Amino acid sequence: APSSDDGGTAAPDTLRVGIFHPDVTFAAFYAATGEDGALTKALEDNGVELQIEYIPSGSNLMAALNGGTLDAALVPATALLAVSSQGGDVAPLAGIYTGAGQMIIGASQYEDTRGEDVDAFDGATWAFTRVGSIGHAVARMTAEEAGLDWADQTELPLGSGSEAQAVLETNRADILVTSPVNAARAVESGVGYLVANSEADEDAPLGMALNTVLAVNGGFEKKYPEFSQVLTTGVLDGLVELKDLTDPEEALALMPPEFVEAVSDSWDLQWEYAHAGIQRAGGVFTETEVEQGVESALLSAAVPEDFKLDETFFDNTYARAAFDALGVEIPEGAL
Amino acid sequence: MSRVWLVISQVLFVVAILVGWELAASTGVLNSFLVGQPSKIAQQLGLWIADGSIWFNTGATVFTTFLGYVAALVVGVIIGSFIGSSAMMEKIAAPFLSFWQGFPRLVFYPFFAVMLGYSIASRAVHVAFVIVFVIIVATATGVASADRDVRQHARILGASPTRIFVDVDLPSATAWIAASARVTFGLAIQAAIVAEFTGAQNGLGYLMVLGQNSFNVNVIWAATSIAVFVAFAIDMLIVRSQRYFDRWAVRADSA
Amino acid sequence: MTDAIARAETKTVSNSQHPGAPAPAVELIDVSQTFRTKSGPHLAVRDIDLTVNEGEFVSVVGPSGCGKSTILYMVAGLRPPTSGEVHVLGKRVTAQTGPDLDVGFVFQKDAVLPWKTALQNVALGLRYRGASKRSAEADATEWLARVGLAGFGDRYPAQLSGGMRKRVAIAASLVLTPKVLLMDEPFSALDAQTRMIMENDLLSIWEETKQTVIFVTHDLEEAVGLSDRVITMTAGPGTILSDRASGLPRPRDLQEVRFEPAFTRLHEMLWEDLREQVQIASSRASAAGVGDGN
C-alpha cells in the first residue's frame, strides 16, 4: 500500500494541475494550497513546484489530462466517466464536491410574479452552459420535477459565463441554470434571483451525484503512486478543514491570494449557494454518489446508453489511506 | 492520360493514409482515444446518414457560412474599393484595418448573439465580422494595383468613376478577392462552427460540441470531415470561378 | 548651357501664327511638367507655348524621352502641368476637371482592357455614352473591320498580336469621333502595309470629320505626310524647337504626296532640326550623370 511517510518519495519536479477557473466548487483544493495549506507544505517537503493551468473548456482539459500534458485536474465525474468509456487513461483519486452544483436563476422581472414556482416558467426559454452539461440535465430535471413537459420548453445552450448575465438582462432567456459563481454574479448585479438551488436538498435530483473529482493521468498514477498519495492526502486535508465551516470569511481565509482575488466580488453568495456540496462530499467515493454520477452522465449523453461502469474505476485506496494518515474517520458508505 | 494517373495516385495516397491510420489505431500504435479511428468515424457518419441528421446539420452550417460570406463580400468590396481608390484613403484606413484584422474576432460571437438573438442571422453576422476585414484589404490592394494606363484609357473613353470601378478596378481586384476567397472561406466556415458552439440546436458546430461533450474524438472527426468535404467542394467552385474571371489572361500553363 | 541657344532658335523658327485663323482648340501657355523621382525633381518639359486650331492636324516629333507623351497627357487632362495653363476647347484643364468627353487619346503603350474582348473594348466608349449594347456593338463591329480585324471580335487582347492590339485601341478611340484626337505613336506597332492603309484611312476620316488632331510620331515621313504643321522638340527637358507648316495640298494621297518637292523639303528641314538634338540628348545625358537634367 502506498504510504507517505518514507521520506524519500519519488516525485515529479512540477505538478501540473488543470482547472477550469477559480470556482467555489474547487474550494477544497484551494484550501489545501493556501499559504498554510497541507498540500502547500507537502509539495514543499517533496521539492515539487505547483503549476496551475486554467483551461476553460472541459474537452480541452480532459484532452490535456488524458494526453499527459497535465498530471492532475479537478474535473466533473461525468467527464471522467465519458473519457474512461472511450478508453481514456485517467485515475480518480478523491471526490471533493457532491451534488449537481447548479443554481436555477430567474430573470429579475419574474421575481415578484413567479417567485420560486418553477412551474410558472412553463414554456420559457431555459438557458444552460452547454448541450449535454450537468446544467442541461438539471434544467430538464427541475422542469420535469415541477410537472412541466420538457418538450414545451425552449433550450438555449450558452458558451461562456459572460453570456449568463447578458441573456437574462436582454430577455433572451427567462431562466438560467448555471454554476454558483455565475449565479452569484447574476444575483449580485440584480439581473436575476435565485429560484432554486440543486444543492438545497440531498434528496433533490442528483443531489448526491458525484461532481468534482481530483483525478490524475493514468500513467502519472502508475509512475508516482507515492506522490499521488501525497496529493490526495493534501487535498483531502483541505476538504476536512472546510467541511465544518459556515462562515464565508473563515473559508476565504484559507485560500491563496489569487483565488481570493478571482472570487472576491461575490464570494459570500457563492459560498452560500455551494457550501452544502462541500459538506456533503465524502472524499471517498460512495455508492450513492457514483450511482447518481453515472445517472447524470447518462442523462447528459456523455456516455453511451449501454454504459456499464467498471467496478474498479472509482477506487478508494488513496482516499482511505489519506484519511488514515489524517487520523479522520472514513466517511460511511465508502465503496 | 496523365490526368487519370494523377487522380489514381492521389486516391491511393489517401487510401494509404487511412489504412495506415486504421491499423495503427487498432493495434495501439496510436492511441485511438486521442486520434480516433477511421472505421469508427465512418460508422458515425453512417449513423448520421441513416437518421438523416447529417443533411440538416450540414445545411445549417453551409447556409450560415454562405449568408455571412455574401454579406461580407458585398460590404467588403464596397468599403475596400472605396479605400483602394486613393492613396490618402489607404493611409487613413490602414491602422484601423490592421486593428480590426488583429482583433480576436472569433471569440465575440456571444456579443452578436445577445445583440441580435441566437439565430442564423447573428451567426451569419459573426461570420461576416470575422472575414470582412480580410476582404476589404484584398479589394483595396486589388483596386490600388489596377493598371494606371488601362484606367486612363477608360477615363478617356468617357467612363464615369463608377464605370471605371466596374470595368477596371473590379476586374483587377478580382484576382485578389478570389485569392483571398480561398483563405477567407476557410475562416468563414470556422467562424460559423464557432458560432454554433453556443446557442445552436443544429449545425456541424453543434455536432462537434456533442462529440467534445462525450469525449468522442470520432464524432469530432466525423463532423470535421463533413466540414472539410463541404469546404473542399466550395473551394473547387471558387477555383472554377477564379478561372472564369481570369479567362482573358494567358496562363503559363495554357500553351 | 545650350538651352539658351535652343530657346532663342525656337523663337526665330516659330511660324505658327496664322492671321485670322479659326478658334484655337488646344492652347498650352508657358507649360512645364516636373516629375518627382527618388533622385530629386525631374523637369520633363518646360516653357511650352503651343496653339492648335480647330480642325488642324499637327504632328509632334522629337528625340526619345523629350516629353512628347507628357504633352499629350497634359492636354488630355490626365497629368495637370506643374506650371502654366492648358486650355482645351475653350475650357481650362486642371486637376479637378479631368478628361473631357470630346478628347480622344490613343496611348503609346497598348492600354486596352485585358478582360474585355476586342469587340467589347471598341464598344466601350459608346456604352459609356449611353448607347444600347446592340447599337454599340454594331458600330464596334464596323470599326473593327475598318482596322482590319473583322472576325477577331471575340478575342481577348492577350490572344492578339501586338499590332492587332494597337488597332483595337485605335478603333476604340475613333469610333467616338472626338473633337480633339490625341494619338501617341499609334501606328508604330503596325507593319508597313497595314500602316499605310490605316494612315490613308485616318486621313479620309479626318477629311470628313475635320477633327483637331495632335499626332506624336517618330517617323518624319508620316509626320509630313499627314499634317498641316509639324512641331519638333528639343531633347529633354523638352521645349519647342521648331514649328513648321507643311503647305501640302489637301486632300492627299500618301503614296503620291511623297514625291512632291514640298514634302522632301520639309522632311529635310525637320531632319536637320533634329539631327543635332539627338547628339545633344546623348551627350548631355552622359555629362549629367545620375542626377540628370536640371
Place this chain on the structure above:
Amino acid sequence: MTDAIARAETKTVSNSQHPGAPAPAVELIDVSQTFRTKSGPHLAVRDIDLTVNEGEFVSVVGPSGCGKSTILYMVAGLRPPTSGEVHVLGKRVTAQTGPDLDVGFVFQKDAVLPWKTALQNVALGLRYRGASKRSAEADATEWLARVGLAGFGDRYPAQLSGGMRKRVAIAASLVLTPKVLLMDEPFSALDAQTRMIMENDLLSIWEETKQTVIFVTHDLEEAVGLSDRVITMTAGPGTILSDRASGLPRPRDLQEVRFEPAFTRLHEMLWEDLREQVQIASSRASAAGVGDGN
C-alpha cells in the same frame, strides 16, 4: 483557296540555297504552331521551312498577326512548335531543352524587369553568367551609354519613356553577344534619329561579331538596309511567301545604301510581295467571321 497558289509561289521565288554555304545556325523544318483558344484551335503559322546560316542577317516582314513573333518564340525555345522540328546551333529545340544560352531575344513587348534599374537590367545576363557585380556593371554602364542612356542607369523602367525602355532591352541583349540574336521590332518605339543611330550601331557591332541575326520589322527600308536576306510572310496562318537575298555590299552605311539601285529594286519587290497579302488578311478575316482562319 488562295493558299495553294501562295505556296506554289513560295517555292518559285525561294532562292535561299547558297551552294557550299556555311553551317546552318537556325533550321525550321516543316514547322507549325497552333494555339488553343476558346473558339477552338487557331493555326498561327504553318509549314515553315527556313534555314539561317551562321553569321547571316535575316529580316522577316509580313502583315500584322501573321506569326512573326511566333516564329521567334519557337526558335528561342520558349514555345515549342506543335509540329515540325526546330534546330538551333545544331541542337534540336524541344519543350525540354528550353532556351539556349547562346540565343538572345529582344522582345516586341516591353520586357525589362520593372523592379530592376536600367543598369541592373542590362547587367542581368552577365550576372547570370557568373560575372562579378563590379565587372557586370562596368560593362552595362558602357552599353547603356552606347544606346544613348548614359546617366539613366539608376532609373526604374517606369520612369523611362517608351523608347528608352526599349533601348535598355536592346542593351541587355547585346551586352551578352549571343551567337544567335532574335530581335522583334526592336526599333519601332524609337524616334527616327535615334533609330538611325542604333541601326548603324547594330550593323557595326554585327560586322565585328558576325552574329546570326533574325530581325522582325515592319519597316521595309530597315529590312533591306540591314539584311542579307528578307523573308516575307503571308497573312495568318502565316507561311513563307518569298525569301529574297539583298546582294547589297558590306560594310554598309545606311544613309548611303538607300540610294543604291539594288536597294530600291528589292524594296519594291517586297512591297509588291506584301501588297496583296494585306488585302487577303483583311478580307479573309471578314469572311471567316468569328471562328477564324482554319
Place this chain on the structure above:
Amino acid sequence: MGTETRAIAVEVPPRSAVGKIVGIQFAIGAAFVLIWQLIGEVPGVATLIGTPLGTLAQLGEWVFDPEFWGNVATTVMNAFVGFLIGVIGACVFLALTYPIRLVRRFVSPFLAVLNAVPRVALAPLFIVWFGIGSGSSIAFVVAMIFLMIYINIFTGLSTIDQVYVHNAQMLGARGWQLAQSVYIPAVGTWIMSSLRLAAIWSVLGAAVAEYLAGSRGLGGYLARGGVLGEPDMLIAAAIVIAIISLIADALLSRLEKRYARWRLF
C-alpha cells in the same frame, strides 16, 4: 498583370497631408469609442463588451503589472516563432512543389482540403499532440498561417506576366536565378500582403490557442474574461492583442516600403 502596376497608382501624398490624415484617423477613432459607449447602453451588452472607461481602467492596471508583461511576452514569442516556422515552411514547401508541374498538381487538392479543416474545432488534438502552453500555441499558429501564405503566393505566381519570365530566361537565368530575379520580385506584392496577413494571424492564432488551451499569454485573459464574465478584461485583452498585430503589421509595411523602391510614383 497586376504585379508591376500597383506602383503607378500610388501617389505620394504631400507632407501637408500627413497632419490631415492623422486628424481624420483621430476622428474615426473617437467615433468608434463613442459607438462603443452607446452600444454599451443597450441592456446586457455592457456585460459582454464592457465600457470604454472600465477597459481603460483595466489597461491602466495592467501597465504596472509585471505578470501582464510576462503574458505579452509569451504571446509575442509564440506568435513570432509560429510565424517564422510558418513562413519558412510555406516558402520551402512552395519551392519544392511549385517548380515541378506534376508535384504541384499532386499536392494541390490536398492543400485545398487541409485549408478547409476547421482548426478551431481540433484544438483538443493540438493540446494532446503538442502539450499545453507554447507547444500547442505555436503549432496552432503554424496551422493557421502556413496555407494562407502558400495559397497566396501560389496565386501570385500564376499571375506573372510571362514576358518577364521569358526575358530572364533568354538572358540566361536558370533555376534559382529565375526565382530571384523574376518570380520573387514579381510576386512581391503578394508575398508582402500574405506576410502581413500572416503576421496578424500569428498573433491572433497564438491568442486563440492560449484562449482554448493554456493559461499563460494574453489568450488566458480572454478566457478568464469570458468565463468569469469580466468584459473589461476580455475587451482590454482583445485590444492589446490587436495592438500587437498592429505593430507587427507596421513593421512589415515598413519592410514593404523598402522593398518596393522600384514602384515609385
